[in-house]
Amino acid sequence: MTAAAVVALLLVTVLIGARGVAAMRTTSDFLVASRRTSPMLNAAAVSGEYLSAASFLGVAGLVIKEGTGALWYPVGFAAGYLLMLALVAAPMRRSGALTVPGFAEARLGSRSLRRFCAVVVVVIAVLYLVPQIVAAGQLLTLVSGVDYWVGVVVSGLAVGLTLALGGMRAATYVQAFQFALKLLLFAGPAIWLLLLAGPALRADMAAPPEFTRFTATTPVDFRLDTELVLTEPTVVVVDGAPVPLAPGPHHAAADSVWVFPDGAAVPELGGDHASLPVPGGAEWALPLLGTVDTSPLLTTWSVLVATALGTMGLPHIIVRFHTSPDGRGARRTAAITVAMLGAFYLFPIVYGLLGTVLTPELYLSQGTDTAIVTLPGRVTGGGTAAALTAMLTAGAFAAFLATSLGLLLALSGALAHDLMPSGLRRLRLTALAASAAVVPAALLMVRVDVSAAVTSAFTVAASTFCPLLVLGLWWKGLTARGAYAGMVTGLLATLGSMALGAALGLGGTAGMLLAQPALWSVPCAFLVMIAVSLGDHAPSDAEATMLRLHLADRE
Numbered sequence: 295m296t297a298a299a300v301v302a303l304l305l306v307t308v309l310i311g312a313r314g315v316a317a318m319r320t321t322s323d324f325l326v327a328s329r330r331t332s333p334m335l336n337a338a339a340v341s342g343e344y345l346s347a348a349s350f351l352g353v354a355g356l357v358i359k360e361g362t363g364a365l366w367y368p369v370g371f372a373a374g375y376l377l378m379l380a381l382v383a384a385p386m387r388r389s390g391a392l393t394v395p396g397f398a399e400a401r402l403g404s405r406s407l408r409r410f411c412a413v414v415v416v417v418i419a420v421l422y423l424v425p426q427i428v429a430a431g432q433l434l435t436l437v438s439g440v441d442y443w444v445g446v447v448v449s450g451l452a453v454g455l456t457l458a459l460g461g462m463r464a465a466t467y468v469q470a471f472q473f474a475l476k477l478l479l480f481a482g483p484a485i486w487l488l489l490l491a492g493p494a495l496r497a498d499m500a501a502p503p504e505f506t507r508f509t510a511t512t513p514v515d516f517r518l519d520t521e522l523v524l525t526e527p528t529v530v531v532v533d534g535a536p537v538p539l540a541p542g543p544h545h546a547a548a549d550s551v552w553v554f555p556d557g558a559a560v561p562e563l564g565g566d567h568a569s570l571p572v573p574g575g576a577e578w579a580l581p582l583l584g585t586v587d588t589s590p591l592l593t594t595w596s597v598l599v600a601t602a603l604g605t606m607g608l609p610h611i612i613v614r615f616h617t618s619p620d621g622r623g624a625r626r627t628a629a630i631t632v633a634m635l636g637a638f639y640l641f642p643i644v645y646g647l648l649g650t651v652l653t654p655e656l657y658l659s660q661g662t663d664t665a666i667v668t669l670p671g672r673v674t675g676g677g678t679a680a681a682l683t684a685m686l687t688a689g690a691f692a693a694f695l696a697t698s699l700g701l702l703l704a705l706s707g708a709l710a711h712d713l714m715p716s717g718l719r720r721l722r723l724t725a726l727a728a729s730a731a732v733v734p735a736a737l738l739m740v741r742v743d744v745s746a747a748v749t750s751a752f753t754v755a756a757s758t759f760c761p762l763l764v765l766g767l768w769w770k771g772l773t774a775r776g777a778y779a780g781m782v783t784g785l786l787a788t789l790g791s792m793a794l795g796a797a798l799g800l801g802g803t804a805g806m807l808l809a810q811p812a813l814w815s816v817p818c819a820f821l822v823m824i825a826v827s828l829g830d831h832a833p834s835d836a837e838a839t840m841l842r843l844h845l846a847d848r849e
Contacts, residue, residue, distance in 0.1 A: 337630035342473030355662030357646025374605020384621035454729025479689030521564030604752030607759030757784030780823025
């Protein structure tokens with residue numbers, strides 16, 4: 295049933311994409327659907343594009359792994375669109391550019407800045423796109439048993455073919471359809487599971503019990519190499535063989551399955567994951583991110599800065615506003631999108647709390663992003679569980695496809711429109727080539743943490759394109775040199791900091807600021823951009839450009 299649902303979704307995606315073939319004749323058709331998309335359709339497409347694997351699977355998984363403070367992630371995601379509505383949507387559409395790099399050149403008159411912006415688009419798109427394909431492959435492996443590479447190849451092929459056939463118009467139809475599908479397939483099973491759960495389980499969801507002992511014989515499938523610390527002697531079945539383990543540290547190899555007996559004490563996590571709160575524990579229930587050792591308030595603010603300002607700087611989201619007929623349409627699109635996202639984000643907390651009660655062992659294996667498709671089998675059985683699992687799998691796959699389409703479009707535009715001479719044939723071939731290149735990257739990064747990779751993409755966007763757009767749209771004193779210096783600062787600060795944090799493995803506040811640098815990298819990028827611009831000369835047409843960006847659209 296699950297395989298049939300995924301195959302049907304793939305076929306519908308490609309067929310909808312084929313609708314855009316007849317209407318696609320120019321570069322503008324491919325990149326911005328000839329700027330004739332209505333606000334309601336565009337908002338549905340934006341929502342479908344934005345609600346990625348990190349939203350559909352990741353938020354609920356983060357609730358299990360990091361506690362109720364993880365709900366700050368959807369707050370940041372939704373807040374980003376409020377900022378987009380207030381600061382970016384209408385003036386960005388009035389700029390007339392087809393891409394973010396195109397806006398940089400039109401606003402500041404620098405071809406080299408446009409090329410650098412295109413490189414930043416590639417960095418963000420790769421950081422965001424590869425985890426989507428990885429998650430699609432992992433999901434298909436989990437629910438259908440097919441090899442991981444099959445899911446990766448099928449996902450990459452479907453996305454590349456759909457975009458090459460119909461461009462932005464096809465992406466718009468597919469993403470709008472998939473948003474409606476995702477909302478239905480996310481909300482429906484959540485309500486159904488709550489009704490099936492019964493009053494006792496719903497009471498546990500309100501105050502999840504601390505996960506200190508296994509309440510049944512429980513297999514734990516370790517996706518990654520994991521360090522465990524046992525607190526009492528336990529006989530564990532490791533890959534089918536009983537192994538008596540003494541108290542103390544032990545290593546669980548990647549892809550091994552440990553079966554813990556009923557009543558056994560839950561081991562503690564060691565190594566890099568030692569700071570994670572125990573599901574249902576006191577730290578887990580704190581309404582902030584991080585732990586006492588990592589300054590929860592600073593951690594929460596850093597995530598909010600990355601998600602809210604990063605949303606405003608995501609190139610595949612920004613380009614969506616160029617498909618509106620005018621600035622007023624772009625603003626309406628942003629307003630409707632806020633309402634749609636608000637409706638969707640009501641449900642991750644349901645899955646997160648259900649997962650904390652029914653699948654807390656996933657926090658040991660770092661497999662919490664699979665909790666949603668695991669839950670139906672824990673709440674009910676038989677055909678009902680199979681139907682719910684198929685619905686959730688199809689919804690998750692729709693999330694991968696919709697987001698991947700937008701990212702691949704932004705990536706193709708950067709490569710074939712901003713870095714090279716543009717043309718419809720070149721754009722189509724680039725879409726196919728880029729999707730083919732992503733597949734081996736996803737095969738090599740099978741163990742990537744999807745949520746962490748997506749957060750890094752938001753951090754880079756917040757530290758580069760957010761300052762460029764805010765200052766470029768609202769300050770006539772911005773110069774090409776200032777924009778260049780600020781973006782280089784933001785890019786090097788984020789990538790260098792995250793790489794250094796991964797290499798050093800520091801804990802505490804210092805480790806948090808390296809792993810999640812948005813709290814300081816974004817202000818640095820803004821300050822450098824402003825300081826260098828103040829020592830330079832603004833473009834001679836800056837005032838006229840600002841008037842054009844902010845004058846109301848004609849009736």
